[in-house]
Amino acid sequence: MTRNDRAGRQIDRILEDCGLRAASFIVTIYGDVIDPRGGEVWMGNLIATCAAAGISETLVRTAVSRLVTAGQLSGEREGRRSYYSLTPEARAEFAQAAQVLFHPPAAGQTEAWRFVHLGADAPPSQISLLEAMGFARVGPQLFAGPARGDGSALPGLVFSARMPCGAGAPPEALRDFAAAHWDLDRHAAAYARFIGWFTPLARILEQDGPPGPGTCLTARLLLVHLFRAVLLRDPRLPGAALPTDWPGHEARRLFSRSYLALSPGAESAVAADFVTRLGPLPPRTAATLARAQGLEKAIS
Template identity: 55%
Template sequence: MPADKDRTESVFGALLRAIVEDSPLKAAGFIVTIYGDVVEPRGGVVWTGNLIETCAAVGISETLVRTAVSRLVAAGQLSGEREGRRSFYRLAAPARSEFAAAARLLFGPPEAADWHFVQLTGTAPDEAMQVLERAGHARLGPRLAVGARPLPHLKQPAVVFRGEVVSGERDLGAFASDHWNLALHAEAYHGFLRRFGRLADLLAGGMRLGAAESLVARLVLVHQFRLVVLRDPRLPQAALPADWPGEAARMLFADLYLRLSPEADLHVARHFVTAAGALPEASEATLRRLSLLRESIRRDFS
C-alpha cells in the first residue's frame, strides 16, 4: 500500500541520515565502495551516471563525484573511456589486485595469524612506519614494527623476520594491549553494531526495502564495515580481550548483506550499465561472495 511504502521510505531515510551523520562519507571512498561491491565483480566498468545517481542517494553531489573520479584517475585506480556522449570508467589493472584483497577480507574466512617483525633500513623510516601503522602494525622503535596482518607494500627497504609464538601464549593479550590501542578498535566495532543493529531490527520486524533502498543500504554497510576492518590490526583470538566485538560485527555484516542482496542486485541489473549493455544481476564472483557469507554464518552457529 502507498502509505506503508511512504512510511518505510521515511523510516529508512531517517535511519540512513543518522548513520551517515554519525560516520560521514567521503566521495572518493564511497565511489571505491561502489566499484568494490557492485562493479568489480561484474567486469570493472560502469557509466558515470550510475555513480552520480548512487552517490546522490547518500547526499554526495555530482560536483563532488566528478572531482573524486578525476582524482581516482590521477591516482591510477580508474581509467576513462567514452561511448557517444556517455563516459564510462573502469578499474585500472593495478587497482584490481587491491580490490581482490579487500574482497577476501570482507567476504572470506578469517585470516590466519602471520606474526612478523619489520626492521626499516631506508633513509625515510618515518614515512614507511606510518604506512605500517595504517596497515595495523605496532611501532616497537624508530625503525622496528610488529604485526600479525599481511605486510603492506613498502617503498622503503626493510628486513622482515617471521615470528612464531613458542611460549607465553597466555600473555599475548598483555603484549597486544601494550602495543595496540585495542579500545579504539573495539569502539569502532561497537559503533558499527549500534548503527546497523537498528537496521537489522527493522528488517527482522518486517520492514521491506525497495530495490534502490536495498542497494544504498548495502553500499553504506560495506563502506563502513570496510573502514573498520581495514584499520583493525586483526590480531589472533588469543591476543584479544574476551569481550572483543569484532566477531559480532562480522556476523551482523554477513546477515545484513545476505538480507539486502536480492533486491540490491535487482536494482543493479535494472539500472547499472556499461557501453556494452546492462550489468548482470549476478556473476560467478557475486555468487561466491554470498556463498562465503552463508558459510561464515553456519560456522558461527556450528
C-alpha cells in the same frame, strides 16, 4: 532524500551521522557493485547512486575527475555518455580489500606473527608501510604484527613465529602484550559505532523484511563503506591477542548477516539500472556468488 519506510529512516539517520565523502563512497560503489561485474559503469549510474546517499552531481563529477588523476579510474566516451573503468592497479587493490571483507580467515588460520627488524637508517616510508599493515613498534628497530600473505612485501629482516611458544606463559600474557603496543580501544570504539548504526537496521530487516531494491542497494553500499573503513584500519591481530569481549567479532557477524539480507534487493537494483558500453550489468556473477559464500561461512 527522505525515505518513509522504517529501513529508509534508519539509513537517513546513519547518513546524517557518518558524513560521507564523494570520492571514498564512489570507491565503495566500484568495490561492491562494479568490480565483481567487470569494472566499468556509466557515469549516470554513479550520479544516481550517490544522489540516493545525499551526494550531489557536482561532487560526484569532481570526485571522479580526481580518481582519474590518481590513476584509479579511466574514462571513455560513447556518444553523449561517459563510462568509467577501474585501472588494473586499482583492481589489484580492490581484490585485496575484497578478500579481507568477504573471505575472513577460518579459525586457526590467524595465529601467526611476524617480527621485522629495520636498520637504523630505515626511511620513514618503511615504518609507514609496516604501520599500514598492522605492525607496531616493540623495540627501537623491531616491529611486530600479524602474519598475512607470504611476507614478501615486508621491508627489513623478517622473522616468523606461531603461538603458543612459551609453556609457562599465562593466557592473558599475549593480550597484555597486544594492549601495550596497539591502540585497541580506538578500534573497539569504531566497531561499537558500526554496531550502533546497523543493529537497528538488522532488526528492521528481520521484522519487516527487506525494503525496495533501491533502498537495499543504498543500505548495502553504506554497510560496506562503513565496515570497510573500520576493518581495513584494524591491525586484525590473532584472536588470542584480543580481549575476550572484542566487538570486532560481533561487527563481522552483523556485517555478514545484513549484507546477505540486503543482497537480493540490491542485485535487482543493479540489474535494472546499471549499464556499461556492452549493456546492462548482471545481477550476479561468479565473483558475487563467491563473496556470498564467504560471508555464509563467517556466520555458519
